[in-house]
Amino acid sequence: MTDQYDVIVVGAGNAALCAALSAAETKKKILVLERAPEEESGGNSRFTAGLFRVAYDGVDDLKKVMPDLTREEIERTDFGTYTADQFLDDMARVTEFRCDPDLTEILVKRSLPTVTWMREKGVRFTAAWGRQAFNIGGRFKFWGGLTVEAVGGGPGLVEGLTQIARKTGIEIWYGARALSLIFDDAGVHGVRVRHEGKTKEIKGKSVVLAAGGFQANPEMRARYLGPGWELAKVRGTRFNTGDVIRMALDIGAAPVGNWSGCHAVAWDRNAPEFGDLAVGDGFQKHSYPWAVYINAQGRRFVDEGADFRNYTYAKYGRVILNQPQQFAWQIFDAKVKAQLRDEYKIRQVTKVTANTLEELVQKLDDVDAEAALKELKAYNAAVRQDIPFNPNVKDGRCTQGLAIPKSNWANTLDTPPFEAYAVTCGITFTFGGLRVNTDAQVISTDGEPIPGLFAAGELVGGIFYFNYPGGTGLTNGAVFGRIAGASAAQH
Numbered sequence: 001m002t003d004q005y006d007v008i009v010v011g012a013g014n015a016a017l018c019a020a021l022s023a024a025e026t027k028k029k030i031l032v033l034e035r036a037p038e039e040e041s042g043g044n045s046r047f048t049a050g051l052f053r054v055a056y057d058g059v060d061d062l063k064k065v066m067p068d069l070t071r072e073e074i075e076r077t078d079f080g081t082y083t084a085d086q087f088l089d090d091m092a093r094v095t096e097f098r099c100d101p102d103l104t105e106i107l108v109k110r111s112l113p114t115v116t117w118m119r120e121k122g123v124r125f126t127a128a129w130g131r132q133a134f135n136i137g138g139r140f141k142f143w144g145g146l147t148v149e150a151v152g153g154g155p156g157l158v159e160g161l162t163q164i165a166r167k168t169g170i171e172i173w174y175g176a177r178a179l180s181l182i183f184d185d186a187g188v189h190g191v192r193v194r195h196e197g198k199t200k201e202i203k204g205k206s207v208v209l210a211a212g213g214f215q216a217n218p219e220m221r222a223r224y225l226g227p228g229w230e231l232a233k234v235r236g237t238r239f240n241t242g243d244v245i246r247m248a249l250d251i252g253a254a255p256v257g258n259w260s261g262c263h264a265v266a267w268d269r270n271a272p273e274f275g276d277l278a279v280g281d282g283f284q285k286h287s288y289p290w291a292v293y294i295n296a297q298g299r300r301f302v303d304e305g306a307d308f309r310n311y312t313y314a315k316y317g318r319v320i321l322n323q324p325q326q327f328a329w330q331i332f333d334a335k336v337k338a339q340l341r342d343e344y345k346i347r348q349v350t351k352v353t354a355n356t357l358e359e360l361v362q363k364l365d366d367v368d369a370e371a372a373l374k375e376l377k378a379y380n381a382a383v384r385q386d387i388p389f390n391p392n393v394k395d396g397r398c399t400q401g402l403a404i405p406k407s408n409w410a411n412t413l414d415t416p417p418f419e420a421y422a423v424t425c426g427i428t429f430t431f432g433g434l435r436v437n438t439d440a441q442v443i444s445t446d447g448e449p450i451p452g453l454f455a456a457g458e459l460v461g462g463i464f465y466f467n468y469p470g471g472t473g474l475t476n477g478a479v480f481g482r483i484a485g486a487s488a489a490q491h
């Protein structure tokens with residue numbers, strides 16, 4: 001047994017570090033347990049682009065988060081607004097009205113105040129010009145409600161939070177894997193942990209669990225997400241294997257949410273089994289709204305232009321996983337090349353090019369070339385060329401008469417060179433998890449809070465179902481991490 005801590009936080013990603021900083025506002029002895037070694041610490045949060053979805057009514061709100069915005073930057077940017085109502089609508093729509101209304105309201109209403117709180121702690125943010133804005137006639141226009149990103153992306157975010165935590169006097173143990181909770185009839189009193197080759201019992205007045213989902217565990221993926229999910233690649237950390245969810249379930253915590261659902265995207269077909277911090281999110285291939293998708297049978301299988309990328313990318317990984325041999329090719333022509341995101345330019349990319357469609361289909365590995373050529377020609381013939389192409393709005397430039405339509409941004413493939421990129425399914429995080437109340441207390445299967453146990457971030461269920469509005473994972477971790485830390489400190 002070690003000394004007693006006021007609050008023990010399990011995990012050292014965004015949710016955990018926000019919880020620790022929040023707890024440290026009123027309590028002194030805070031311990032963070034991180035399973036990964038220091039060089040791989042920070043969980044999925046470190047793999048992100050650092051984008052935070054925040055509700056704001058105009059640039060004055062954004063200046064609270066980004067006080068460094070210059071007058072010139074403000075003048076050349078149309079930030080628009082992304083109101084709380086829009087954020088709530090987006091959550092309701094993409095989750096098919098399943099998201100927990102109380103937790104969602106907190107997520108939305110506290111998004112701006114929480115990110116402002118992080119800024120006040122010393123985390124730095126900037127506008128996501130490179131990712132979420134189009135330059136129209138020299139002026140940047142933001143779209144899709146996603147405006148704020150951490151300086152330095154995910155690595156910058158984790159580095160910033162870790163440094164602030166250290167300066168605040170928070171203790172962090174790396175290579176410290178939580179194994180089980182110390183629990184009796186009165187509640188949770190600490191954590192059993194494997195640290196430096198030894199199993200230790202650490203006493204704490206309260207415990208915050210913020211150790212991610214189970215996406216890095218192929219056995220749990222197959223068990224809960226369904227057959228075939230063990231074949232997906234993991235986009236982020238290899239350490240989120242669901243054992244902390246399991247350890248809470250073992251003491252009677254209630255599972256909730258979309259246990260068969262997850263966030264999964266188009267990811268390079270030849271990417272490694274787990275994320276690679278040197279590449280970060282570069283294996284993702286998110287410009288498919290300007291592309292045509294073809295599977296192994298040479299067939300289109302999804303509406304590439306159903307909605308803005310932000311609202312489809314997280315559910316299309318599953319669609320790709322369900323294709324024969326779990327892969328697909330994204331095909332572009334030269335007209336949209338300038339619009340391809342940066343991740344298409346990385347060295348570690350599975351790409352072929354050709355000057356004719358006939359030549360291109362021959363180069364698509366594992367694809368029925370004849371069927372593909374027929375499909376691409378049928379697609380070209382179906383494009384409503386009378387409707388102008390406009391990437392900034394859902395332009396309604398669609399196909400007509402195809403069994404699988406393309407609803408927006410349908411361009412003919414007619415201008416060489418043609419490019420094609422091979423993708424498979426990359427899983428980001430799982431949606432099912434622990435039930436919490438609005439104070440981030442973990443709820444038991446009997447419906448009561450488990451004394452001394454709190455949770456935040458990816459391992460909480462009930463917030464995301466089926467799909468997810470981009471940039472909400474970090475906001476979710478920060479908002480509920482902050483609440484969990486404060487509640488745990490009060491316990």
Ligand SMILES: Cc1cc2nc3c(=O)[nH]c(=O)nc-3n(C[C@H](O)[C@H](O)[C@H](O)COP(=O)(O)OP(=O)(O)OC[C@H]3O[C@@H](n4cnc5c(N)ncnc54)[C@H](O)[C@@H]3O)c2cc1C
Pocket residue numbers: 010011012013014015016033034035036041042043044045046047048049050051052053176177178179210211212213235236237239240241243244275280281428429456457458459470471472473474475477
């Ligand atoms: C490539 C990629 C890009 C993304 N981009 C974005 C984005 O731009 N914006 C956005 O909002 N979201 C993004 N996401 C999603 C986002 O990463 C997550 O929603 C969010 O980071 C989850 O934060 P968390 O703190 O809950 O979990 P994590 O950051 O994953 O932290 C969990 C921590 O728990 C530790 N842990 C696990 N098991 C144990 C154990 N037994 N004992 C001790 N510690 C343990 C892990 O090592 C890790 O440090 C992205 C994800 C990926 C993979």
